[in-house]
Amino acid sequence: MSSQRRKAFTIEEKSAIICRLENGESNSRLAKEFGVGHSTISMIFKNKNRIKQSFNSNVLKPKRLRKSRQENVDQALIHWFKNMRNKGIPVSGPKLQEKANGFAARFGILDFNCSASWISRFKVRHNIVAEKIVGESSSVDQNSTTNWLISVWPNLRKQFSDDDIFNADETGLFYKLMPNKTLKFNCENCSGGKLSKDRITVMVAANMSGTAKKKLLIIGKSQKPRCFRSVKSLPVDYAINRKAWMTSELFEKWLRDRDRDLVKKKKKILLLVDNCPAHPNVTDLKSITLAFLPPNSTSVLQPMEQGIIRLLKMNFRKNLEMINCVDANENNSSTKITVLDAHLMVNDAWNKMSQSTIHNCFKQAGFIESHDGLEHEFDEEDDIPLSLWSRNLNSDSLAAPEMWEDYVDIDSALLTFEEPSDENIVQNISAKDQLESDGEEEVEEAPLPTAEEALKAAELLSRFVHSNIENDNLTIAMSSIHNSIKECYYNKMKKTKADKNHRLLTVKNTLVCVIMC
Structure with a gap:
């Protein structure tokens, strides 16, 4: 009979064990270190999703996961x-x-x-x-932006380098909206209702030097959009909410996930966010120092609002208008944009954002002292007006220049969070099960290309790049894509051939059995 005593771990201890297992440490090593059986460690790892959920909710000390009957x-x-x-x-x-x-x-x-x-x-x-839950006073009044920059910001900044100071912010995006559809929005409230049906919320985060752009977090309304069915991975993080809004739960999960990644890298950062109901003061972070900007200072003090978000939308709508022009010329039909298309185009727009533009937006917000007397400036390539860019496409569907400015800013006032009320809390919890099971897009799904079609397209694109574009990096990337598709094609061919041979062998064996009988 084993002499080992049964040991109960807290949620915090279990989370640390899961982390070590995911980093490659063996079950036997951990079992020996903690003086427990292998099955105990295996059971902890089996329940990792529930344990991580409790850890993200700051439930650290309990040793058992007990749910309420209500x-x-x-x-x-x-x-x-x-x-x-x-x-x-x-x-x-x-x-x-x-x-x-x-x-x-x-x-x-x-x-x-x-x-x-x-x-x-x-x-x-x-x-x-x-x-x-009792007796804790509110934070010090920081309504004056100037006072905050003078008295609070220097103490925060001196602990971190420019590479380790980040800002994060959300913005709403009408991802299907074309420029010729914006006039109907005049004098209408676009904070909710029917106008917000085809919308997502995008969280952007980058550091002060502009050298690190974090993976985008996109919040949609559907757990399983139809267009995601055949997708192996997304270039962005995806979360859901019934109104496609940021919530305190989603923000806390995003924050704790980033914190765990930083712990593994042994790196510490400062994260600046605005003071809104969707941004709770998350405790027990190990690698992230969370700092809140003064209330009602977003338009002045939020770096992302100094031009980064607007340029992101401008780049996104350049992609959208390009697709619209191509479809209109070839098919004489309107463009059908899915959530997946929006993910890819927003991510592409974010990747195009230059380091200097991000750095200058932090400078414009007052976080960096300017010694050269320069005002707010963007990277020259970023700062091309959408109206001028679109005019160069020779599109037949161009709107007036002032219309393009409206097009860029049409969703600038779109809400990204709600002021919680008892009724909203109940509605969100009641709608949770339905949210996770339905909400598929009403967009006709295009058939997936075959491996042979993809290979032919890659060969065609590769010839075009080599013949028309003088860019070594692009040529190398195109060759890598071409080779990957070629490898996928040959793997599928080998599998098809093996399956065919297996079927023939099965038929042959069956005939032999019939003859012998």
Whole structure:
């Protein structure tokens, strides 16, 4: 009989074990280090998704994952609690009981009466301690942008290099909107409703030197869009919300995922974000120092709002108009843009953003002292007006120059988050199951190209590049793409041949058996 004692790990300890397993450490080594059996380590790894979810929610100390019988009430209450703490509003036990009963009534749960013991278990489940729910004062008033830059910013900056100071911000995007459709938006509120149906939210993040652009986070409405069915991987991170908005839960998950990556790289950064309900003050981050900009200072102090987001949209709409012109010339039909198309085009627009443009936007916001007397300046290639660029296409569907300015800015006021209310919290939780199972796009799905068609297209494109474009990097990249498609084609051919031989052998063996019988 084994002499090993049964050991219970906290969520935080289990998360660390999962991290080490994912980094390549063996089960046997960890089992020996912690004095447990191999099956214990295997069971922890088997439940990694639930453990990571609890860790992301700051549930660190409990040793078992216990769910509440009233799961909807539990989720609504923790959501409301976080909103209150983000605003610096003290919350007491009796207040939690009152809100829990209120949420139960909204969910139609008639036999629920919140007790003090239920609240005690709620606190344990979510790692809430007394200091966090009573008596904590709000942060210091920082309404003056100038005072913040003088008194707060220097202390933050001196701890980090320009390469390690990042800013992140969200923007809404009408990803199907063509320039000849923008007039109908005049004098209409584009913050919600029907006009927002074909929209996504994009989170952009980059460092102050412009040397590091983080992978985009795109928030859509559908868990499984039809256009994603045959996609192996996306160049961006994708999340869902029923209104395609950023939420505190999505932001916290994004933040903790980045934090874990930085821990592995043994790197620390400063992240500047604006002070909005979708950006909670996430605790226990190991490699990210989270700093909030003063309230109501986004238009002045947010680097992404100094031109980066606008240029991202301009580059995106250049891609959109190019596709529109090609389709109009070849098919005489309107363009059908899917969520996948939007992902690829937004990512391409982000990749085109130059280092100097990002750096100058931080300078424009006041984060970098300017010693050369220069004002806000973009990279020359970035700063081509969309109207001038489109005119060079010789498009037949060009709008007036002022129309193009409207086209770029049409979704600049589009909401990216909601001010949480009890009703919104209940609606979001009630809609969660439906959100994860439906919401597919109403866009006709184009048939996937075969390996042979892809190879012919790659050969054609490769000849065009070599004959018309003098760019060594592009030539090398094109050759790499061509070779990859060629390898895929031959692998599929070998598999098809092997399958055919297997079928013939099966038929042959069957005939032999029939004859012998």
